[in-house]
Structure formats: C-alpha cells, structure tokens
Amino acid sequence: MDxxxxxxxxxxxxIKVNAEMxxxxxxxxxxxxxxxxxxxxxxxxxxxxxxVARLKDHLKSLGVPLRPHLKTAxxxxxxxxxxxxxxxxxxxxxxxxxxxxxxxxxxxxxxxxGISPAKLSRVVELRRQGINISVILDSREQAEAVAAASxxxxxxxxxxxxxxxxxxxxxIKPGAKLLTEVGFxxxxxxxxxxxxxxxxxxxxxxxxxxxxxxxxEQERAAAVACxxxxxxxxxxxxxxxxxxxPTALFTKDLTGVTEVRAGVFAFMDLVxxxxxxxxxxxxxxxxxxTVIGHQKDRGLILVDAGWMAMSQDRGTSSQAVxxxxxxxxxxxxxxxxDLIMSRANQEHxxxxxxPGSTAELPYLEVGAQVSILPNHAxxxxxxxxxxxxxxxxxxxxxxxRFSGW
Amino acid sequence: MDxxxxxxxxxxxxIKVNAEMxxxxxxxxxxxxxxxxxxxxxxxxxxxxxxVARLKDHLKSLGVPLRPHLKTAxxxxxxxxxxxxxxxxxxxxxxxxxxxxxxxxxxxxxxxxGISPAKLSRVVELRRQGINISVILDSREQAEAVAAASxxxxxxxxxxxxxxxxxxxxxIKPGAKLLTEVGFxxxxxxxxxxxxxxxxxxxxxxxxxxxxxxxxEQERAAAVACxxxxxxxxxxxxxxxxxxxPTALFTKDLTGVTEVRAGVFAFMDLVxxxxxxxxxxxxxxxxxxTVIGHQKDRGLILVDAGWMAMSQDRGTSSQAVxxxxxxxxxxxxxxxxDLIMSRANQEHxxxxxxPGSTAELPYLEVGAQVSILPNHAxxxxxxxxxxxxxxxxxxxxxxxRFSGW
Numbered sequence: 001m002d003x004x005x006x007x008x009x010x011x012x013x014x015i016k017v018n019a020e021m022x023x024x025x026x027x028x029x030x031x032x033x034x035x036x037x038x039x040x041x042x043x044x045x046x047x048x049x050x051x052v053a054r055l056k057d058h059l060k061s062l063g064v065p066l067r068p069h070l071k072t073a074x075x076x077x078x079x080x081x082x083x084x085x086x087x088x089x090x091x092x093x094x095x096x097x098x099x100x101x102x103x104x105x106x107x108x109x110x111x112x113x114g115i116s117p118a119k120l121s122r123v124v125e126l127r128r129q130g131i132n133i134s135v136i137l138d139s140r141e142q143a144e145a146v147a148a149a150s151x152x153x154x155x156x157x158x159x160x161x162x163x164x165x166x167x168x169x170x171x172i173k174p175g176a177k178l179l180t181e182v183g184f185x186x187x188x189x190x191x192x193x194x195x196x197x198x199x200x201x202x203x204x205x206x207x208x209x210x211x212x213x214x215x216x217e218q219e220r221a222a223a224v225a226c227x228x229x230x231x232x233x234x235x236x237x238x239x240x241x242x243x244x245x246p247t248a249l250f251t252k253d254l255t256g257v258t259e260v261r262a263g264v265f266a267f268m269d270l271v272x273x274x275x276x277x278x279x280x281x282x283x284x285x286x287x288x289x290t291v292i293g294h295q296k297d298r299g300l301i302l303v304d305a306g307w308m309a310m311s312q313d314r315g316t317s318s319q320a321v322x323x324x325x326x327x328x329x330x331x332x333x334x335x336x337x338d339l340i341m342s343r344a345n346q347e348h349x350x351x352x353x354x355p356g357s358t359a360e361l362p363y364l365e366v367g368a369q370v371s372i373l374p375n376h377a378x379x380x381x382x383x384x385x386x387x388x389x390x391x392x393x394x395x396x397x398x399x400x401r402f403s404g405w
Numbered sequence: 406m407d408x409x410x411x412x413x414x415x416x417x418x419x420i421k422v423n424a425e426m427x428x429x430x431x432x433x434x435x436x437x438x439x440x441x442x443x444x445x446x447x448x449x450x451x452x453x454x455x456x457v458a459r460l461k462d463h464l465k466s467l468g469v470p471l472r473p474h475l476k477t478a479x480x481x482x483x484x485x486x487x488x489x490x491x492x493x494x495x496x497x498x499x500x501x502x503x504x505x506x507x508x509x510x511x512x513x514x515x516x517x518x519g520i521s522p523a524k525l526s527r528v529v530e531l532r533r534q535g536i537n538i539s540v541i542l543d544s545r546e547q548a549e550a551v552a553a554a555s556x557x558x559x560x561x562x563x564x565x566x567x568x569x570x571x572x573x574x575x576x577i578k579p580g581a582k583l584l585t586e587v588g589f590x591x592x593x594x595x596x597x598x599x600x601x602x603x604x605x606x607x608x609x610x611x612x613x614x615x616x617x618x619x620x621x622e623q624e625r626a627a628a629v630a631c632x633x634x635x636x637x638x639x640x641x642x643x644x645x646x647x648x649x650x651p652t653a654l655f656t657k658d659l660t661g662v663t664e665v666r667a668g669v670f671a672f673m674d675l676v677x678x679x680x681x682x683x684x685x686x687x688x689x690x691x692x693x694x695t696v697i698g699h700q701k702d703r704g705l706i707l708v709d710a711g712w713m714a715m716s717q718d719r720g721t722s723s724q725a726v727x728x729x730x731x732x733x734x735x736x737x738x739x740x741x742x743d744l745i746m747s748r749a750n751q752e753h754x755x756x757x758x759x760p761g762s763t764a765e766l767p768y769l770e771v772g773a774q775v776s777i778l779p780n781h782a783x784x785x786x787x788x789x790x791x792x793x794x795x796x797x798x799x800x801x802x803x804x805x806r807f808s809g810w
Contacts, residue, residue: 038521039810071751093713093752113752114697116443116709117772138698141771169753170698170707201750292519293543293575302575304521308498309810312717312784345606346476346783347498347518348574366546367522378751379717382788385809404790405444405714 031395033331033388034369038290039309041384042371043078043399044333045391047284048266052081055249055265064254067091067110067241069263072378075387076104077399082266088132091261095122096405102131109133110241112197112261114162114170117145124153134158134194138172143182147189156192160241161230165222166215168201174222175229183235195239196226199261203246207275207320216251219244224256246277267377270323271315280327280335285381286371288331288388289349291364299361301351303370307344310372311379325349326372331393333371336362341372436800438736438793439774443695444714446789447776448483448804449738450796452689453671457486460654460670469659472496472515472646474668477783480792481509482804487671493537496666500527501810507536514538515646517602517666519567519575522550529558539563539599543577548587552594561597565646566635570627571620573606579627580634588640600644601631604666608651612680612725621656624649629661651682672782675728676720685732685740690786691776693736693793694754696769704766706756708775712749715777716784730754731777736798738776741767746777 033042059066068082071093079101083090088108092098098109099122107130111123115135126133137143137159150157161182164171172179186193200219203212219242227237242254243261254260267285268278289305307325316323325341328351338357343350349372353359364370374380381387382403389397438447464471473487476498484506488495493513497503503514504527512535516528520540531538542548542564555562566587569576577584591598605624608617624647632642647659648666659665672690673683694710712730721728730746733756743762748755754777758764769775779785786792787808794802 037524037810113709114707116695116697118695119442139771142698145772164700167703169750169755170700290521290523292521293547295569295575298572302519304518307718307784308787312719313712314717314719345574350574366544367550379712382713383808403788405442 033288033390033393033395036288036388036395038288038369039305040288040388041381041386042286042288043267043387043389044284044286045389045396047282048081051268051278051282051284052266055262058249059260062251062254064257065089065259067259067261068266069093069112069243069261070097070101072263072267072381073401074100074381074403075399075401076101077397078266078387079104079106089259091263094405095119096402098126098131098133100402102126102129102133107132110160110197110261111135112199114138115142115146117142120145120149120157123157124149124155127153127155127157132158134160136160136162136197137182138162138164138170140178140182140185143185143191144189147185147191150192151190156190158192158194159186160195160197160239161186161193161226163196163198163222163226165198165219166200166202168199171198172226174225179226179229180233183230183233187235193230193235193237195237195241195258196223196230197239197241197261198223200242200244200247203244204271204275206246209250209276212246212250212277213252216247217253219247220251220254220257227256245272246275249277264377267381269377269380270327270373270375271319274316274319274321274323280373281333283373285377286329286333286373287326287380289370289372291366291368291370293366299352301361301364303341303349303351304347305372306346306348308346309380309383310341310344310349310374311376311383312344313374313376313379315375323375324354326374329371329373331369331371335373438693438795438798438800441693441793441800443693443774444710445693445793446786446791447691447693448672448792448794449689449691450794450801452687453486456673456683456687456689457671460667463654464665467656467659469662470494470664472664472666473671474498474517474648474666475502475506477668477672477786478806479505479786479808480804480806481506482802483671483792484509484511494664496668499810500524501807503531503536503538505807507531507534512537515565515602515666516540517604519543520547520551522547525550525554525562528562529554529560532558532560532562537563539565541565541567541602542587543567543569543575545583545587545590548590548596549594552590552596555597556595561595563597563599564591565600565602565644566591566598566631568601568603568627568631570603570624571605571607573604576603577631579630584631584634585638588635588638592640598635598640598642600642600646600663601628601635602644602646602666603628605647605649605652608649609676609680611651614655614681617651617655617682618657621652622658624652625656625659625662632661650677651680654682669782672786674782674785675732675778675780676724679721679724679726679728685778686738688778690782691734691738691778692731692785694775694777696771696773696775698771704757706766706769708746708754708756709752710777711751711753713751714785714788715746715749715754715779716781716788717749718779718781718784720780728780729759731779734776734778736774736776740778
C-alpha cells in the first residue's frame, strides 16, 4: 500500500508545491482542515495578505522599498508574496536560505548575520552564480577577511557595516572611530563598501505605537549618522538599511533611509500582539491540534501538540499578559475565553484556563480539534516542514518550508 | 557546479548514511570538526556509549529489559545502539517515528502518547505490515474508539492503559474505578488489553539519587498496583511498563515490572546534570558554533548559533544553577570557566560570564569555534537533520535524523 493510500482520504495528484525544495505527499487538494493529521501548521491566507498589505502600504506612503526578511517564512511561495519582485530584494539569516532562494530565482540577497570568515567561500560561490549577495560585519578582523576573499576571488564582495543603534546585540556604535577604520579596510583593500545597516531588536521589548515610533526614529538617526560619518571620511555609502517589524510599521519618517527590513510582519504572533504591533485577530499562523485526554480534577485538557510543535518559545512570559505556550482557539480562529496552553511536553500540550480566570473550562471531547496561536511565529514555523494554507476550513495549498544551515 | 564542490573541502563518496531516510551531501569522511559548517550538531560517540552502557548494565542487574524511547534520537543508527535487537523493542512519541523505524526494520513498537481516534488508521496500517505496534490511552472514549477500530480491522489492537503515578500529566489514578471500566471495554469489545504503563515525568523536577529512587518506587508501585487491579477484575495484564531517565537509572527494585522506558539517557543534557542524574562531562551532544563578533564593553562574545540551533528550551532556568542557553566549552568538550550562552536570538548566540562570576572572559577571536552543551537534548537535537558523530576532533560518521509527524 502506498504512502498516500495509508491515510485513506488523501492523494497527491494536484498539489501546488515547489518540487525542487521538498516533496509533499500527504495532503490532497481541497482537503478540509478537519482531515489534517495533527499537529499541523496552518496559515490563514487572508490574514497574511492583510498583514503584508499593511506594511507595504505604510512603506509606500514613506517612499522606501521593503527588503523582506525571509528567515521567518523559509518558503519560496511566501517569499514571492513579500518581495517587490520575484528576484528580490530579500534578507536572509543563513546561507542555506540564500542558496535555497537563489535556486528559486531570487537574485538580490542580504545575508544579515555577521559574516564568519569560514563562510565566505559559500558567499563567493553564490556570487559566481550571478547572485547579488551582500554580507554584514562589525569588526576589523571580519573586514580584513572579506577584503582578502574579495581579492582572491577577484570580486569585490558587497558589505554593509552593522550599526548598534540600541545596544541590543551586535554592531558598531554611532560615532565610533572603528566605523571609519572598518570602512577604510573595506573600501581600500578590495571589498565593496555598500553601506550601513541596523536592526532595532530592542523594539520587541517595548509596547505601543509611540514607543515603536521613537525606536524607529532612533534606528533611522543612528544609521543615517553613520552613513554621513563614512561619506565625510570620503567613502561611499549608497545603502542605508534599517528595520524590525515594530519600527517598520510605526516609523513616521525615513529620511536618508534607502530600504527597510522586516520578517515576522507577514504572520504576526502573540509577542507582537503583546506589544501592540497587531491584534490577536491578525495572527495568521496557528498549530492545529487534537484533544487526546482530560485531567478533570486539575482543570486540564490534553492535546497532541507539545513543544515539538509549538517550539519552546515563551516570548510572552516577560510581557504584561503571559500567554503560556499559546492561545487556544476554535478551528475558525476564534479564541476560547481564557484558554491557553499552560504547559508543554515534547508531544503533549496541557490546556487550562489562565490564572485567575472565572470562565468555565470549555467541553472539548477526545478527538476535537483546536487551533493554537504561537508566541513567536519564527520559532513555531521552524518546527514544521510545510504550511497548510487555509481559507474557510479548506486547505487550498501546501507550501514546503526548509530549514538548516 | 555541484553541491559538494560548492563547499570546497567536502565530497560525498564514502559517507555512511542510511540512504532511505535522508540524503546527506555536505560532509566527507574523516572531516575534522574544525572544518564543519556552523552551527552543527556533534555527538561524542564515546560519551554516548558510556551512557548507554550505564543504563543497560543497571537494568541487567535488575533483570528487566529496556524499551528505549527513540523520540530523543530519531535516528536509526542511534536506535540500533539503544535497542536490545535491531527489531526492538522500542518506544516512540509520534506515528512518523513508528513508520520511519518500522521501515528500517524495527518490529516491536509502543506509541506512547495517548491515541487520538483519527490516528488509528495509521496504526492499523502498520499492523497490516506486520509491525507489533501498541498504543496507550486513559479514557473510555479512546478505549471505545480502539475497540471499534480493532473490530473493523479484524485485528485486536494492543493497548497499555496509561497510569498517573505522580500527577504529572496524563493517566488514570491508581485505584480509580475508571481503570477497570477501560479494561472492560478493551478486553470485551475487540481490542487487546496488553497491560499498563506509566511515566514519572515529575522526576525531572527533583534532585539527587535518593529522590529519583523514591520516584522510581512510586512509579513501580503505581503500575504494579494497577496491574493487580486489572488482574483481580479478571482481565489480562502481561505488560507493566515504567520509566523516565532519572527513575530508570536510580531504581533499586523492579519487582512486578516487565520493561523500562527511557530516552534522554543516551545523550544526557544540562537538565539531567542539574538534577544529579549525570555530570556535565557525560553530556554527549553539543552544538558547534563560530565566533562572529564581540561587544567588549558589555562583556559579550557573539556566535553564529542562536535559538534556531540550541532550541528555546531553558529547562535549567528553574534549577539551582541556571545555565542560560548552554555551557560553552572548547571543541574538545572542556568547559570555559563560567562561560554560558546568556541570550539567544534566531541565529545569534550571546556568550557571557555567569552572573556573579569573577573569572575573566576568555579571548576568542572571530572565526574561533566553540562547543555548546544544551539544556535539553531532545529539543536541541530536533533543530538539526543530522548528527556529526565525532571522536578526537574527527567526524567519523554522519547519521541522518528525521522530524515531523
């Protein structure tokens, strides 16, 4: 008996997938959500389109193009909905993403994690294939390594210097002498100094439109000041790249900025809802699960989705409202009152009412399906190898998702 | 240019992999750890063999066979090192594991997550292929569903009734009338009542040999009492299955128990070390990472392994010593004094000294490799599609790892 027949009600004849990336063999066209095996990752196409249009419209009004971060989606089908053209521009967090998206036709790629010297051979190979891939760095050692690799390859590798605009993670501080020194190494020793970039990672810890707008201005000002510092030193700096989902959505002024990066905006998640970037109803990604038991005396409902499906991300645990491992909804996306996944083991999720709730535990029989909204779309999506794209209880597409480095 | 040539120093001619499961194309035989791309998952074969022998020897002394839980490894090569024979017995947490291991020759499988009725068709199909797969449940609804599926398939599906020995998660409480009722449904309506099982999940939250031995006795006593309850009601109960890594290693008496389950014992991890089940030097699994930058004024070293590599599991955060996202070691496995991964973003890890440390931050230049021990082997391994099996800085094998449901 073949794999398709094994699940009885599935076939694989007309699935729209990118066969180059992975083979999807378990879901038939027009499968009802109700017949999906659980746990499954479900993508609400309508909500995603709304989220994408929201950011694109905002940036259009400010006259700056989007270079979407594809690390959240890792799917060429979704990438094409986010990018301005099928060839990019795009941002990635791994060279595996760069290679996969390049193989699918994306030509303009920023690899936005500080380059390690050992990875330059893969960057050079992508450039030999005609991919306009650029890298980022924040130290003289990295700059020397990129310059040396550029000279060896007889190909000036384009570089954005990473700026630390909020003390969050990496980057050179605005005004530091190091910025000019790194610019010098890149420009004079064989690389292509293409510009500067920064990421307001600190914005994920603040709440409300005003705070996000302030962070956006801080991000913009730092990047623009550093670009000026380089230009004043006589170096080129055509690209000024900024972004994070909160700052991209709430920025009011992008003067001096040439591109904006953001990733989670397409899916949204409970962390973003918790800081006022979206509402819970905007969250386009969920995990479908099935009730497998009850512990009535303890007010628990058990489902077959644990941390292997949800991930261990507990980003809301430090927010005003802790959503546990996720908000539990009906399959149509409507939340049950106060029901969250309060604990997760590898393949078990334990649902209960939030602490202090006076709601009644809903009756959900063994076999009933629920839909769970994630803390963090990037980490929950990473637990799956495909998206079940759904509209009105019907799975309209299955989009493969890759992972790894 | 082909995929292997892309990375320059790799080839794929003599890799020992199970070609049926995944294709590994990036690592040559006798690759040095130093030449692996990062992040990579590295398995110390010597430590693993030591850990496996430790549990096997202990159980042999007590005269009870091991039914290893393969959810941690999800690798047929590792499974064969854990199982008593290439055909099993084995425990799994998903039907995907059951199907993959069955395809690789495992014949005796316990699917140890409460069965959902919709999954019974896959169980029946495996049984049609000759696989001796059994399921677990703890409710009358599930028992009725399994009995109905058994009658429809004309194949009594074997069932272990799940017992709640410590109030941790699922199961029927010892002494509850429900146990006999479920036994009745299974035995009289077409399924095969094979026995009882319990898992002392609560043992992960207690520390020390004495506490683990006490939990083991509680686990044993509950399972044996429930077996007696079923037998006294006139039902068969040939199997009495117990286990968790802490209880399996510290049990002193298994009277009445017919098999022991454990999974993480082969790899060990910081959570297990934190509760005294092993030492840090026993941990066989680590993530290889490369230094990509510094934030000297903040005492931070940045590496190219973030939560996408380590997972978001922070199991040690509630223990006496919080290990952050992992203990940082030299590539030979020797920890740097007080250096941990204190924060993780998707592809960035931030290394720093533990709070309160008086040690000096080690000098690790850009491009240097480090090895990071995980909080939880099950969740860190799940972030990768292969194990690099290593001994003395040389990768001796590459073992594929699967995921999904």
